[in-house]
Amino acid sequence: MAPTLEISEPKAAADPMLPVPCRIRRVRNETADTFTWELQPADGPARFAFQPGQFNMLYVFGVGEVPISISGDPADTQSFRHTTRAVGVVTRAMRQLRAGDVLGVRGPFGSAWPIEAAAGRDVVIVAGGIGLAPLRPALCRLLAQRRRYGRIVLLYGARTPQDILFPHELERWRGKFDLEVQVTVDRSADTWRGNVGVVTTLIPCAPFEPANAVALVCGPEVMMRYTVRELQRRGIAADRIHVSMERNMKCAIGFCGHCQYGPAFICKDGPIFPFDRVESIFGKAEV
Amino acid sequence: MTTTTLEPIIREQPFFSGFEDKYLKLIVSCAKNVRFDEGDLVFREGDPANQFYLIREGMVAVHVMASQKGLVTVQTVGQGDILGWSWLFPPYRWHFDARTVRPTRALAFDGKCLRTKCEQDHGLGYEFLKRFTRIVVERLEATRLQLLDVYGAHS
Ligand SMILES: Cc1cc2nc3c(=O)[nH]c(=O)nc-3n(C[C@H](O)[C@H](O)[C@H](O)COP(=O)(O)OP(=O)(O)OC[C@H]3O[C@@H](n4cnc5c(N)ncnc54)[C@H](O)[C@@H]3O)c2cc1C
Numbered sequence: 001m002a003p004t005l006e007i008s009e010p011k012a013a014a015d016p017m018l019p020v021p022c023r024i025r026r027v028r029n030e031t032a033d034t035f036t037w038e039l040q041p042a043d044g045p046a047r048f049a050f051q052p053g054q055f056n057m058l059y060v061f062g063v064g065e066v067p068i069s070i071s072g073d074p075a076d077t078q079s080f081r082h083t084t085r086a087v088g089v090v091t092r093a094m095r096q097l098r099a100g101d102v103l104g105v106r107g108p109f110g111s112a113w114p115i116e117a118a119a120g121r122d123v124v125i126v127a128g129g130i131g132l133a134p135l136r137p138a139l140c141r142l143l144a145q146r147r148r149y150g151r152i153v154l155l156y157g158a159r160t161p162q163d164i165l166f167p168h169e170l171e172r173w174r175g176k177f178d179l180e181v182q183v184t185v186d187r188s189a190d191t192w193r194g195n196v197g198v199v200t201t202l203i204p205c206a207p208f209e210p211a212n213a214v215a216l217v218c219g220p221e222v223m224m225r226y227t228v229r230e231l232q233r234r235g236i237a238a239d240r241i242h243v244s245m246e247r248n249m250k251c252a253i254g255f256c257g258h259c260q261y262g263p264a265f266i267c268k269d270g271p272i273f274p275f276d277r278v279e280s281i282f283g284k285a286e287v
Numbered sequence: 288m289t290t291t292t293l294e295p296i297i298r299e300q301p302f303f304s305g306f307e308d309k310y311l312k313l314i315v316s317c318a319k320n321v322r323f324d325e326g327d328l329v330f331r332e333g334d335p336a337n338q339f340y341l342i343r344e345g346m347v348a349v350h351v352m353a354s355q356k357g358l359v360t361v362q363t364v365g366q367g368d369i370l371g372w373s374w375l376f377p378p379y380r381w382h383f384d385a386r387t388v389r390p391t392r393a394l395a396f397d398g399k400c401l402r403t404k405c406e407q408d409h410g411l412g413y414e415f416l417k418r419f420t421r422i423v424v425e426r427l428e429a430t431r432l433q434l435l436d437v438y439g440a441h442s
């Protein structure tokens with residue numbers, strides 16, 4: 001997909017390999033290792049359009065470039081957000097940056113969650129850990145067009161109560177009458193009064209009609225594997241289960257082959273795939 | 288509440304679907320309604336395990352005492368879930384503590400009585416074993432995932 005970061009002057013975004021300088025407007029610490037940035041092009045206002053599920057390549061000058069999904073509301077076209085977990089060299093360097101700092105951005109790239117195709121159906125969103133970030137824009141879009149969908153269910157699993165992402169937003173979503181939100185943690189001390197157990201344990205009793213449901217799944221690969229199995233056990237067909245895959249990336253435009261996943265490139269064919277397209281290679285260590 | 292009124296409730300639970308009528312009647316005769324307030328102890332690790340529960344409303348947390356970390360919750364069960372499998376497997380003692388997180392209504396089944404009936408009628412025993420083995424396997428799978436720490440920084 002062609003990049004649509006439209007800088008008013010100069011028109012630098014035409015080359016998808018050329019990062020656009022962007023300034024961090026705001027930093028919010030979400031958990032001990034995860035933070036959200038609000039970004040805007042450094043040299044003036046721009047319209048930023050993306051589809052829920054797409055990602056940008058974020059370049060920390062002198063350190064390196066990483067793919068990070070867009071976590072903001074697609075209705076916000078003036079700025080865009082990324083929620084990142086610091087795990088390695090680049091993401092840790094990102095955590096050191098502050099409001100006002102500038103980095104390079106290329107994108108958006110990749111496929112989107114099938115929000116349009118899900119119209120008229122129940123939508124089940126299953127997220128694990130940082131996987132809630134790429135699904136947040138999808139939920140914002142679904143809620144903005146609430147009447148077009150049947151039941152909307154969000155099932156979210158985190159490691160501990162302290163690792164729950166967007167807790168205030170989850171509270172707000174849970175308060176809505178037309179959205180079912182269930183959260184579970186892997187382990188907790190005595191003070192947590194919610195569910196304990198892996199996210200897959202929420203699936204058997206979740207309120208949706210499997211024959212008419214679309215599932216959007218994002219999280220660590222092993223979590224997605226068990227989630228898909230449980231969704232299929234409930235009766236959702238493989239072509240209506242969508243998973244978001246991750247591999248190392250370099251070019252993000254289908255040139256270098258770094259992100260090859262079986263016959264597909266994750267950067268341009270993915271990161272979001274209907275499960276029936278990746279079923280034969282899903283979970284295989286060598287792919 | 289009399290046992291006759293429990294029959295339709297038990298029949299509609301997915302866990303009991305597929306039991307022959309004669310077995311269902313027997314199960315119903317071993318069931319009773321129970322209520323717990325928030326924070327009540329349902330059972331304690333090491334105590335004799337002579338019941339299992341079907342949660343109708345509320346939530347129960349399954350705890351284990353980890354010396355360094357204190358009391359750790361490893362699982363919660365809620366509406367429609369079965370709590371307790373130790374009644375079916377020797378040495379018939381609870382492996383964990385269970386305490387309610389919210390006021391809870393449940394059906395309690397007399398495991399001691401059902402154990403005897405299972406010994407007398409292996410058809411009944413097989414039906415119970417099939418169902419409880421599945422619960423134990425699901426629990427094992429979930430525990431593996433929890434141990435893998437899938438959301439951890441290096442998974
Ligand atoms: C399409 C796509 C979208 C993504 N969206 C997001 C997002 O929204 N938010 C986000 O935080 N991350 C996201 N990621 C993952 C992110 O790109 C990686 O975490 C990042 O590239 C790691 O780079 P690094 O230099 O910090 O770590 P490296 O120095 O390359 O790795 C250091 C250590 O971290 C481990 N590691 C690397 N990647 C991950 C990972 N994904 N999870 C856990 N451990 C890892 C490595 O095994 C290694 O041990 C996305 C990845 C892809 C492909």
Ligand code: FES
Pocket residue numbers: 248249250251252253254255256257258259260265266267268
């Ligand atoms: S990152 Fe180069 S082909 Fe996908």
